[in-house]
Amino acid sequence: MTDRQQQPAELPVASRVSRRGFLAAGGVAVAGASTWASAAEASTQASHADPLNGEMRVADIVVVGSGAAATSAAITAAIEGAHVIQLEKAPITGGTSAKSGGGIWIPNNFWLKENGIDDPRTPFLAYCAQYSFPHLFDAASPTFGLDRNSFELIAAFYDNASPMLDWLTKNGALKMGKGIGLPDFYDYGVLDGWNRVPRGRGLFPRRDDGQTGFGAELMRRMTERAAALGVETLTEHEVLGLQADASGAVRGVDVRSPGGTMRFGARRGVIFGTGGFTYNRALLNLHMKEPVFGGCGVPTNTGDFVGMAGAVGAKFGNMASAWRSQIVLEEALQYVTVPSPMWIPPGDSMIMVNRHGHRFVNEKRNYHDRSRAQLAYDANVPEFPNQIAFVIYDQRNAELYAGSHPFPNDPTGSDYVIKAEDWPSLVAAIAARLKELGSATGGISLAPDFGQVLETTVSRFNGFAQTGLDSDFGRGSFPYDIETAGSYAARQPVARWKDTVGPNPALYPIAGEGPYYAIIVGPGTLDTNGGPVIDKHARVLRHDGTPIDGLYGAGNCIASPSHDAYYAAGVTLGLGLTFGFIAARHAMGRG
Ligand SMILES: Cc1cc2nc3c(=O)[nH]c(=O)nc-3n(C[C@H](O)[C@H](O)[C@H](O)COP(=O)(O)OP(=O)(O)OC[C@H]3O[C@@H](n4cnc5c(N)ncnc54)[C@H](O)[C@@H]3O)c2cc1C
Secondary structure (H helix, E strand, O other), rough: OOOOOOOOOOOOOOEEOHHHHHHHOOOOOOOOOOOOOOHHHHHHHHHHHOOOOOOEEEEEEEEEOOHHHHHHHHHHHHHOOOOOOEOOOOOOOOOOOHHHOEEEEEEOOOHHHHHOOOOOOHHHHHHHHHHOOOOOOOOOOOOOOHHHHHHHHHHHHHHHHHHHHHHHHHHHOOOOEEEEEOOOOOOOOOOOOOOOOOOOOEEEEOOOOOOEOOOOHHHHHHHHHHHHHOOOOOOOOOOEEEEOOOOOOOEEEEEEEOOOEEEEEEEEEEEEEEOOOOOOOOHHHHOOOOOOEEEEOOOOOOOOHHHHHHHOOOOOOOOOOOOEEEEEEEHHOOOOOOOOOOOOOOOOOEEOOOOOOOEEOOOOOOOOHHHHHHHOOOOOOOEEOOOOEEEEHHHHHHHOOOOOOOOOOOOOOOOOOEOOHHHHHHHHHHHHHHHOOHHHOOOOOOOHHHHHHHHHHHHHHHHHHOOOOOOOOOOOOOOHHHOOOHOOOOEEEEEEEEOOOOOOOOOOOOOOOEEEEEEEEEEEEEEEEEEEEOOOOOEEOOOOOOEEEEEEEOHHHHHOOOOOOOOOOHHHHHHHHHHHHHHHHHHHOOO
16 A cells, blocks of 8 residues: 555545644654664754655654564554554565464463463473573572563563464464474474473465465465555655654654654654565675574565664664575575575485585574574684585485575586585685685685595584484484475485485485585574563563563564574564554553
8 A cells, every 4th residue: 555545444544743743742753763862862853854755644652663573563453543654664574473483482382271271381481591691590580580560571472472373363464274293493302302292393384275375375365454444554654763852751853754754743653564684785794693594584674773772772682693594605696685594405315514624503403593503713713713604415315306405406407516526626626616716705615634534524414314324413313304305305206315314204325426515604694683682561671671662673673582493493583573563452451
């Protein structure tokens, strides 16, 4: 819907007030988008700023962004009777959420209850607390050793996620199918066994024809429902700055629109769901300790909230964190946004090694934590030895998993695939490719003994594949490694490889003869997840812990309640939807 379209008749018509009237009503001041001024300084700037050359509007709630977090807030507020204006910078709605798999991870959800599976609060909170803050975790502490706010955020997720899902489902904004049943990233036996329900919290959208849908379906249903509830969604409306009154309360936003600069006032609150800052190279360079070569989110996620929230005195957290995944390095260098992360390297006669030729991680572990293993630091050299990695595989693996990203349908069908007839030729080809890419990698090259070490690594791996036991990294010994493999890589019915399965389905010996293949991968993001710190009501906090009245955030634009942990597939959307819901309810005086 564009700014010029009519609102549905059953909803209150947005107030169109004169600028003078608006200022009188709200006592508005402008907080610059790019400065880090305090609220008082921002007010001073306001008296000199006059950006308005378009119209001025007022709503109860102004929502910024149109992904899952923002749209959850918009819908919730609209159901609570608010007049909502939703502002989206891009020409289309949906953000990264619409590109996503659409899986949501919701504790104690309806499907678990229907199936008699108990998902009690205490062990859930312990699982999250220990995974998020291992250095603070104390099982005997009432907050598990976490500071009060961090604990309350995790608790708010447990307490509100399932009610959010039920409520948005009842109101026609969500339709989720049954739990797919794949294991969480960590299941029984690790993290002290706190994850008592490692299957069934993950739910996928259900299309009207009964089929499983993905992020596009999630956002289609939510966007349509928002429109039906009278949410005015304005695309190509980029929020540039906040308006704060003399007390520091946020009362509206300044916006660049096709019609000129506009101002939108918010009677009850401004809720941000503007995604992370993967596409702001300056912020990445400032905050990330290690390289992020690219991401898979939408390129309009440029961290705009960072400057705006800073200008009104917000406290920041998690700025060096992200929802991580490995990405094909050459895709990251070629495209603005990478088409797909490498969820799990496909196949069994495959390994991943670093520039020294060593395996450094269980290749079948979850994408987030596997990527974190790329960030390890070697103090002796010093270097990040794993920051560029090489997926190495043979002809059998290339054919059996053809078409499973990053493997092309034709084994050499993508330029980023390096193929050679024997190990020395493969090593030489990788070295040459790295040289070509040197300007983008800080000149990373293979260690002088890479080839020799690689052959030793392959030989050792082949021994593990024969016995079925990976003594170095335990690949295939976790249910996650085996059960999720099929979701991310389909084994093709290639007749000549039909019966080749090892005792451990995650391992198979790499062939004694070429051809061999390599793909260069590096750390990337689904998006970053640092930003202003919020409280259990999704209010943005100042450094002293007090909330900034009228300013809320949810999703990837705020410091994630999960800190640097990725509890399970679907948690990013689960958190975003939940804290969008919490924000809107609080702004409407319901929470
Ligand atoms: C391929 C892929 C698959 C994924 N699958 C899953 C999955 O199955 N489950 C899961 O939980 N997570 C998944 N993720 C991660 C998930 O998509 C994101 O974490 C989630 O969508 C973030 O939602 P959000 O609402 O915070 O932000 P987004 O959906 O990214 O929305 C942010 C919006 O804000 C807009 N915006 C930015 N700045 C401004 C501004 N100044 N003014 C106005 N608008 C602005 C942007 O244009 C964008 O539309 C996946 C990610 C990818 C890339």
